[in-house]
Amino acid sequence: AQSVTQLDSHVSVSEGTPVLLRCNYSSSYSPSLFWYVQHPNKGLQLLLKYTSAATLVKGINGFEAEFKKSETSFHLTKPSAHMSDAAEYFCARLSGTYKYIFGTGTRLKVLA
Amino acid sequence: DTEVTQTPKHLVMGMTNKKSLKCEQHMGHRAMYWYKQKAKKPPELMFVYSYEKLSINESVPSRFSPECPNSSLLNLHLHALQPEDSALYLCASSHVLANPLGNAYNEQFFGPGTRLTVL
Numbered sequence: 497a498q499s500v501t502q503l504d505s506h507v508s509v510s511e512g513t514p515v516l517l518r519c520n521y522s523s524s525y526s527p528s529l530f531w532y533v534q535h536p537n538k539g540l541q542l543l544l545k546y547t548s549a550a551t552l553v554k555g556i557n558g559f560e561a562e563f564k565k566s567e568t569s570f571h572l573t574k575p576s577a578h579m580s581d582a583a584e585y586f587c588a589r590l591s592g593t594y595k596y597i598f599g600t601g602t603r604l605k606v607l608a
Numbered sequence: 609d610t611e612v613t614q615t616p617k618h619l620v621m622g623m624t625n626k627k628s629l630k631c632e633q634h635m636g637h638r639a640m641y642w643y644k645q646k647a648k649k650p651p652e653l654m655f656v657y658s659y660e661k662l663s664i665n666e667s668v669p670s671r672f673s674p675e676c677p678n679s680s681l682l683n684l685h686l687h688a689l690q691p692e693d694s695a696l697y698l699c700a701s702s703h704v705l706a707n708p709l710g711n712a713y714n715e716q717f718f719g720p721g722t723r724l725t726v727l
Contacts, residue, residue, distance in 0.1 A: 530715055539612070539698055539718035540651070586650055593704065594639060594664060596716065598650035 498522050498591050502599035510607045515574040517602045519561075519587030522568070528590040529570045531561055535583045543585075546570060557581070582606045612719035614699050620725045623689060629722050631682040631699030639663075640682040641716060642674060643698040651698055657682060658704055689726045696721045 503518040521527055528547050532540040544555025551563040561572045570587060587599040612633045621627050631640065639658045643651035656664035657676040665674075671693075673685040682699055700716040 532718075537696070537721070537723065539614075539720045540700075542715050542717070545715050588650075594641070594656045594658070594702075595653060596651075601648070601650055 498524060498527075498589060498597055500587050500589050500597050500599040502585075502587050502602050504602050505600065506603050506605065508605040508607060509577045511579055512576050515572070515577045515581065515604065517572040517585050517587075517604065519570045519572065519599055520568055521570060521587075521589055524589075529561075529563065530588045530590075530596075531555065531559070531570075531572050532586045532588060533583050534586065540586065543572070577604075577606045579606050579608065612699055612701055612717050614697075614719035614722050616722060617720070618723045618725075620727065621686065621689065622727050623691075625689075626685070626687045628686065629684040629697055629699075629724075631684075631701075631719055632680055633701040633717070634680055635701060635717065636679075637701035637703055637717070638679060639702045639704050639714075640676060641700040641702075642672075642682070642684050643700065643718075644693075645696040645698055645721070655684075686724075689724075691726050694724055694726045696723055 499522040501520045526548050530545045531543040534540045543559045544553045546553050546563045554560045559574050561570050563570050585602045588596045591597050615630045641656050642654040645651040653666050654668045655674040660676045671688050675683040698721045699719040702714040702716045705714050
């Protein structure tokens with residue numbers, strides 16, 4: 497079965513330091529992968545997506561992710577964390593035309 | 609217009625009430641979705657409409673009744689809910705397209721949600 501695993505339920509970083517949020521997916525010939533961010537009591541906002549084009553994907557707010565087929569990973573990074581980055585982050589993949597398979601989420605805390 | 613709107617933002621209802629949640633998008637998307645999200649959990653898919661027809665019902669109890677009056681609107685009618693139905697209800701929309709490999713790749717655009725409390 498297709499799956500998405502977010503390896504860390506919580507990540508804490510200091511403001512101005514790099515962010516790494518990890519996501520692994522079960523093997524598939526051509527997954528469509530997404531990263532979303534959710535601030536408290538808000539909807540999900542798309543950060544970036546991978547759809548079989550460039551393996552390094554740049555998103556909004558300085559985030560990027562690298563698709564590594566050999567490692568079945570799609571980790572989200574940002575060079576320098578900002579206080580406003582504190583939120584819940586979800587990795588997801590499409591299963592069929594409509595269904596997202598979500599990871600369990602990673603809560604990012606940014607320390608001043 | 610690149611957003612999905614949802615009304616109301618908050619809703620408190622008793623177990624015998626009938627209420628409706630509304631969702632609207634003007635991005636020309638032909639797929640629309642309802643999700644339920646409990647605290648500290650990812651969204652759970654409830655229903656999918658594609659070209660105004662119900663495509664997916666994830667075994668949702670009949671006290672939840674979706675409706676898609678046209679390509680821009682999606683409603684969720686609520687009746688005789690239980691306290692465990694309290695959650696954030698998210699609407700989303702997307703195109704229905706495939707890449708040259710025939711794989712779907714369309715991102716879903718989410719609304720801000722309706723926070724539902726059932727007393």
